[in-house]
Amino acid sequence: MPVVALLTDFGDRDIYVGVMKGVIAQICPQAQTIDLTHQVAPYDISGGALALWGAYRYFPRGTVFCCIVDPGVGSQRRPIAVQSRDYCFVGPDNGLFWWVLDEEGCEKVVEIQNKVYWLPIVSRTFHGRDIFAPIAAHLAKGIPVDDLGPEIEKESLHRLPPLRALIGKEQIVAEVVHIDRFGNAITNLREEDFADWVQELGWRSWQARIAGVTFSEILSYYGEAKKGEPLLLFNSFGLLEIAVREGSAQKDLGIEKGRFIEIVPVDYP
Amino acid sequence: MPVVALLTDFGDRDIYVGVMKGVIAQICPQAQTIDLTHQVAPYDISGGALALWGAYRYFPRGTVFCCIVDPGVGSQRRPIAVQSRDYCFVGPDNGLFWWVLDEEGCEKVVEIQNKVYWLPIVSRTFHGRDIFAPIAAHLAKGIPVDDLGPEIEKESLHRLPPLRALIGKEQIVAEVVHIDRFGNAITNLREEDFADWVQELGWRSWQARIAGVTFSEILSYYGEAKKGEPLLLFNSFGLLEIAVREGSAQKDLGIEKGRFIEIVPVDYP
Amino acid sequence: MPVVALLTDFGDRDIYVGVMKGVIAQICPQAQTIDLTHQVAPYDISGGALALWGAYRYFPRGTVFCCIVDPGVGSQRRPIAVQSRDYCFVGPDNGLFWWVLDEEGCEKVVEIQNKVYWLPIVSRTFHGRDIFAPIAAHLAKGIPVDDLGPEIEKESLHRLPPLRALIGKEQIVAEVVHIDRFGNAITNLREEDFADWVQELGWRSWQARIAGVTFSEILSYYGEAKKGEPLLLFNSFGLLEIAVREGSAQKDLGIEKGRFIEIVPVDYP
Known part of the structure; x- marks a missing residue:
């Protein structure tokens, strides 16, 4: 059963996500759709990129994001x-996929042009419904990405700045990149860099x-601190x-979000 | 795989929607349930009717709403x-389905009375769980609507005022009928009427x-305006x-929501 | 099709739930995952226990919670x-399951120790992803709970105070245990006790x-009161x-939540 994972900034108070699932069910009834999250802040591309980067590796091979x-x-x-190698990604070229592709690599990137796989009528404001959901469903059905349009260079893709803290010899400056549901402030400092x-x-x-x-x-886990x-x-x-x-x-x-945490040697002037 | 689409004002902080899905899975394990939205404002019938009207046509034939x-x-x-012709709709007769039925037409309407398809114990406050979810699941399994109870006249259904703006020769008065997640204010003025x-x-x-x-x-799309x-x-x-x-x-x-936008000729007095 | 029902305090603004579903889909692609709710208040064990208690009986036999x-x-x-007899439950032993087990009984309880069924790398802060979701998926696939670790005594399980109001001869004191989406205040007074x-x-x-x-x-239903x-x-x-x-x-x-309602005879001093 192919998996289509959905990640958007559509929230849950509208029908936008439900309609995309209707479109997917129509084209590829056997697909299982999984909501990654729809609560990316409106227009927050790097927030979406972070969510995708954190999640994608836990999904089955062949998942279409x-x-x-x-x-x-x-x-x-x-x-x-x-x-x-293991996944397909569909969406706008605005940096959303960059942190994943930078890590996972990519075998092929195409610009979606072949309208055969779109909905017959395409609006100018809801490509999720009219282009991206149908394409994802067709990919889940097994069409190769080559069928979607001309190949483009990975080098031409829209990039984001690296998901890494600024690391100097005597100082680390990390940025809070996400506040989670528990109010935890997640930064861009990676364990290996530290x-x-x-x-x-x-x-x-x-x-x-x-x-x-x-x-x-x-600490290793929350319970090591006092309440x-x-x-x-x-x-x-x-x-x-x-x-x-x-x-x-x-x-x-x-x-x-956006706040800095600074780490320095204790004997730092 | 039959699709059951769910639309409620139940929100997400309770178990109400989850319980309905449990009931559906019990009766029709092969059904795929899709959440249209559960964030219709509490008791907002026309808000629910608008959501259903916007969404239903994107779902597979045979979907039970x-x-x-x-x-x-x-x-x-x-x-x-x-x-x-293409869908089934289940729920209370209070106008919720009117805008869809007015457009889509209906072949048959029945009043749900046959308790064979209800849960054995029916509460007086949660018909979603005890009546509507089981009925939807049985419809997804393939029973015909005739089995549910006596036919009633379409003319007797509860109606809503038309989903259209007030259009005069020299003036249009449209009403904001929904604010979406992005803060977009959606009105009842249809493109063809304008x-x-x-x-x-x-x-x-x-x-x-x-x-x-x-x-x-x-404009045609958001990007045509300046930020x-x-x-x-x-x-x-x-x-x-x-x-x-x-x-x-x-x-x-x-x-x-509820605010008016007025459109008039520039030389209107 | 086995059902895995998910109940957490993870909310919807992060990828935590989506990642768990990815893990489940990888291990048991044929499982249907149903969200019970993810809006239990952060760290609110009795809130989670109440949600589970209200919902579990409506799920198909064999559901893994x-x-x-x-x-x-x-x-x-x-x-x-x-x-x-009818279900499996997976999670931390902190009282979350107590109200259900107290009512439903349990045939076997094991402490999860067998790492064969965990993700290869286990974090110390997200056991939902690394331990509980994989275990739930394996149970949905059909492994017996015995395979997960050594049996423990039901008597040793973490308990909660009974989900019942305080009932005296001349007085009932019930507590509001949940406020639902409609602002309804739900208490722990059971109909049979009253x-x-x-x-x-x-x-x-x-x-x-x-x-x-x-x-x-x-009253029997909301409509019996005036608006x-x-x-x-x-x-x-x-x-x-x-x-x-x-x-x-x-x-x-x-x-x-937490407020008391007192019920006394009218001639109570």
Whole structure:
């Protein structure tokens, strides 16, 4: 049973997602559609890219990801389909896929042009329904990406800045890239990058500062802190996270997306 | 694989929708249930009717729509099932289906009375679980609507006022009937009605006024406006929409559901 | 087609639920996953337990319930799997399953230890993805709970206080245990307990007091009250509910979770 995973900024108060599922069921009744999330903030391309990057590797081989965060709908941004070794990705070429493709590689990218696979009438404001959902359903049915349009160069794809913290010899500056449902503040500092940096530090210890709180250790899980106490840990996606045990880093510490956390040696001037 | 589409005002913080899906899976395990939306405002029958009208045509033939916005649950309002050429509709007779049936027509309407297809114990406050979900599942399994109860006249169905703007020779008054997740304000003015009116105007140009903003053209897609700029377009459901590019007509212009937009010739006194 | 029902406090703004579904689809592609709800308040174990208790009996025999409200993730709380006559339950041993097991009984409880069925890499903060979803998928595929780890005593399970009101000869004190989407305030007073109590009262009548409102009767459905009027009824789960017809007991009467309603004979001093 082929899987189509949906990722959008459509929220849940409208029929937009339901209609896309209706279109998919019509074209590929045997597909199982899975909602990755539809609560990407409106127009937040990097928020969508982060969600996709965190999730895609947990899906079955052959999953078609239909991803729509598309402020440029109707204009000149290209609709694309990407075949990687294990997955297909369908959506607008605006950076949404970049962090995944940069990691997963891609075997082929095409610009979606072949209208045979679109809905007969295509609006200029809802390509999710009229182009991307039908294409995803046809891919789930087994058509190759080649059928969708001309191949384009991977190098020509829209990029995002790397999903990595700024790392200097004496300083790390990481950015809060997502606040989750529990108010955990997730940053772009990767566990492996931090490990390398700490090794470079040698015998010197470090401290991390954000929102007036200073941390000097990384815990393994929330329960290692006392209730209501702030903590740092590398989360299940390998990213540094600021949390408050059974509380909310967002509400209790006032940390929002876009905020920086700075990590320096303790003897840093 | 039969499709059961669910549309309710149940929201997502309770188990109401999940329980209905459990009931459907028990009766018709092979059915695929698709959430149209559950975020219709509580008791908002015309909001539910609008959602269904916008969505139904994108679903596979044979889809059973199980729709519940039901302030009258337990009282005398009739539970009905409708067979149209391509679809089945199940829910309370309170207007919810009117805009669809007015457009799609219906071959047969029955009042649901045959308790064979209900859950054995029927509460007086959750017919979604006890009557409508089981009926939808049995319809998905293939029983004909005739089995559910006696036929009733289409003419006796509860109606809603037409989903159309008020159109005069010199003036259109359209109403905002939905605010979507992006803050787009969707009105009841249909593209074809506007086109007819403009043709009648002849050489005269028009202007539209709402919330202190005056518009004199209809764009094709959001990207034709500058970022943050208000615009008018006919959306992907053929309805006039007030939007703000990468912003929100609701937040930025203060437009709420129920507000009017007036369109008149520029030389209108 | 096996059913896996998901119940969590993960909300919908992250990829957590979507990722669990990806994992399940990878291990047991034929499983149908049904969302019970993901809007249990963060860390609210009894809120999750109530949702599960209300819902489980409406699911097909053989349903695997994968339930995660897990403030203790990563620490010493035990991951468990329970086989009852008709269902399987998977999640942390923190009381989440207690109200169901107390009613449904259980044939076998095991502590999940056999890592063969986990994801190869297990984080310390997301056991939903790494342990519980894979286990649920394997159970849906048909492995017996015995394969998951050593049996433990039902008596050793974490308990919750009974889901029942405090009932004295002359007084009932019930607690609001949930506010639903419509603002209905659901209490822990069960219909059968109230019926027994009323029978004991004999010829004496009773009154119920909460939030400055006094009730002296129980209605059958919302429509029996006038619009905007408060009412009491036993809801479709057999629990006493305070409601306002086409309004909200939460907003209109200011009733929140945790509030008490007192019921006494009218001639009570």
